[in-house]
Amino acid sequence: MPTSPAHSSAFADGKILMGKTGDGVGTITFNNPDKRNAMSLEMWEGLGEALVALRDDQDIRVVVLTGAGGKAFVSGADISQFEQSRHNAAASEAYAQKSAAQRALLAAYPKPTIACVRGFCLGGGLQIAMYADMRFASEDSQFGIPAARLGIAYGYEGLRNLVSLVGPSQARLLLYTGMRIDAAEALRVGLIDRMMDADQLMPATLDIARTIAANAPLAVQAAKITIAEVLKDESRRDMDAIKRIGDACMDSDDFREGRRAFMEKRKPRFKGR
Numbered sequence: 001m002p003t004s005p006a007h008s009s010a011f012a013d014g015k016i017l018m019g020k021t022g023d024g025v026g027t028i029t030f031n032n033p034d035k036r037n038a039m040s041l042e043m044w045e046g047l048g049e050a051l052v053a054l055r056d057d058q059d060i061r062v063v064v065l066t067g068a069g070g071k072a073f074v075s076g077a078d079i080s081q082f083e084q085s086r087h088n089a090a091a092s093e094a095y096a097q098k099s100a101a102q103r104a105l106l107a108a109y110p111k112p113t114i115a116c117v118r119g120f121c122l123g124g125g126l127q128i129a130m131y132a133d134m135r136f137a138s139e140d141s142q143f144g145i146p147a148a149r150l151g152i153a154y155g156y157e158g159l160r161n162l163v164s165l166v167g168p169s170q171a172r173l174l175l176y177t178g179m180r181i182d183a184a185e186a187l188r189v190g191l192i193d194r195m196m197d198a199d200q201l202m203p204a205t206l207d208i209a210r211t212i213a214a215n216a217p218l219a220v221q222a223a224k225i226t227i228a229e230v231l232k233d234e235s236r237r238d239m240d241a242i243k244r245i246g247d248a249c250m251d252s253d254d255f256r257e258g259r260r261a262f263m264e265k266r267k268p269r270f271k272g273r
């Protein structure tokens with residue numbers, strides 16, 4: 001069984017790599033280690049293409065996001081593009097629009113996503129990790145949003161996930177100071193869900209991803225949809241969506257298969273319908 005992703009496609013001139021483990025797990029790797037995987041607009045585009053390809057691949061049930069090079073997940077937006085494309089409010093708005101579709105894709109991704117973080121996870125990189133359903137990180141990883149050091153304002157979209165993960169006071173501490181925190185602190189405040197030895201991180205992440213991939217896809221989707229609705233303002237909550245996926249689950253072949261497999265003391269084989 002492979003322990004690290006095999007890369008099968010490349011986007012953004014190879015700065016975004018996409019792979020499949022062969023057992024239901026898709027991987028996306030930010031691959032510009034010389035710049036600590038800083039996100040250029042081209043990489044955002046490539047990320048979107050990889051996300052769409054894995055979303056539309058029936059064999060893929062879980063997506064793992066990771067960074068190449070061992071030193072960073074993503075060190076934030078590529079600051080070298082700021083002088084030209086993010087130098088004032090209007091340019092900044094246009095800049096944000098260029099990655100809006102990809103961010104929306106990540107925010108509403110229909111399959112479970114896991115950010116597997118090694119090294120620096122900063123600014124826009126942390127934002128990407130926070131869009132994922134879960135974050136696993138190595139002991140040597142570091143997290144922060146240095147926006148105040150650069151003079152950048154983080155908008156609603158950027159901060160909603162942070163506040164919901166760590167609460168308002170920890171969010172203020174991170175934002176007001178621009179400080180970096182280590183993995184132990186990130187675990188303590190709820191920014192990450194697991195902390196592991198660096199050499200165990202990817203194999204352990206893939207193990208969990210495979211466990212999810214082997215479960216009934218509709219049941220996993222029901223959990224994902226319902227938890228997302230719980231996090232929305234009550235006025236915007238779609239209770240019908242929860243009912244629909246609940247009914248789809250309970251009427252599914254997979255539920256029948258799950259019951260039978262249990263009674264027959266064998267592993268279930270789920271089809272996602």
Ligand code: COA
Nearest residue numbers: 034035036038039075076077078079080120122123124146
């Ligand atoms: N944008 C553009 N280039 C970046 C970058 C970013 N966000 N982060 C790192 N790089 C580049 C550096 O400029 C450097 O390039 P060089 O080799 O041409 O000089 C290279 O990546 C390596 O970075 P370096 O600072 O030498 O490595 P390090 O391991 O000592 O530190 C960081 C890594 C990530 C802590 C540090 O580079 C950093 O603070 N980056 C900026 C992070 C940031 O502010 N992100 C938020 C942006 S909104």
